[in-house]
Amino acid sequence: MEVTRFLSIPAFYDEVESFLLEQEDRAGLMLGNSLRFKDKVWEEEQPFLATVKKDGEIMLAAMLIPPYALLLLEKDEADGVGAVPYLVDYLVKEDYAIQKLNSPKAVGRAFSEEWTKVHHLEEKVVMDLRLYTLQSVIQPAARTGKLRKATDADLTFLPQWVLEMTQETNQLMTLAEAEEYALERTKNEFLFIWEEDGRPVSMASKTRPNIKGVSVNLVYTPRGLRGKGYASACVAALSEYLLQEGYEFCSLFTDLANPTSNKIYQNIGYNPVCDYIELKFNKKRTEKPV
Template identity: 75%
Template structure:
């Protein structure tokens, strides 16, 4: 097998376009990065972009856009697993340091084993995820509410909701970061509110509009408003809205440790695609003598 590294996202995308588009649901994050950063000029640390091929066939693709996790993607699990040691060997030769990965589960586990063994590190599971895709919405029981775009007026509470949500998912944002994030999402018309009797009760966001598919994230209902079907109604209405915009399917990721969210998404038509993991690599802890 041969590892090829690319100097730009444009060059990388030319190579992997067919590989990504034939599995657009699984490739959503990597494809989205290619589409949105194709012409970006990078200052400082450059993206890491590579493929592992055998006889001209892409076995594994890899993308790291600083400061985010290394993304790995295969089309066939056996190909990806077989290609991982070649990628790890290349990274070691190039003295390239990887702190985090996000990957389909089987390939990610093999990478983690190879990487931690080579560098005497330990892995920490950040997120155990399931990717879902929806082609058609199954509408939940009717609620007396409506979906609407978030507005500047909603910035009075949206940053607090975002901070609370990231605390629950262990991907913590500061209030300042959440305020900036909310402003950008509102300005781009990507953030939506479900309201009942004029009161905001849940939120969800559009993200990664790609070729045929689009994703939903930032789904959150405050704790005191849960159990009333607001998240189901919000996600169902937003999914329906996005399909009517012309997308063929919607995707979203769920935390497998949260059976409630996995159930409600399936109830409105989301079907499992594959499992992902997000891992972080830390130095091994050494036991101090008693």
């Protein structure tokens, strides 16, 4: 197998476009980054972009956009797992540091096994994820309320909601980062609110508008308002809105440790595609002598 590194996202995307579009649902993260960052000028640390090929066919694609996690994507699981050692060898020879990984589970596990062995590290599972897609909405039980776009007036509470959600999902932000995130999502009209009797009770966001598909994330209902169907109503209404915008499908990730969210999304029409894993690599802890 042969590892090829690319020095720009446009060059990488030219190589992997068909590979990504043939599996756009599974490729949402990598495809989204390719489209989002294609014109970005990198002043400091450059992105890592590579493919592993066998007989001219892509077995594995890799992308790291600083400071985010390394993304891996394969089309065939066995081929992807078989390509991992070649990618790890290349990264070791280039003395490239990898601290985080987000990948389909089998390939991610294979990479972690190789990477932790070579560098004497240990893995920490940040989250076990499942990717779902939806092509038509199954409407949940009718309830009062409506979906609307977030406005500047909502920025009095949205940063706190974002902060609380990231605390629950182990993707920690500072309050300042949550304020910036909420402001950006509100300005680009990606953030939506479900309100009942004029009171905001849940939120969800459009994200990664790609070619045929678009994703939903940032689904959150404050603790005191849960169990009332607000998240189901919000995600169903947002998914319907996005399909009406012309997208062929919507996708989202769930935490497998949260059976409630997995159930409600399936109830409104989301079907499982594959499992992902999000990992961090840490130095091995050494026990102190007694």
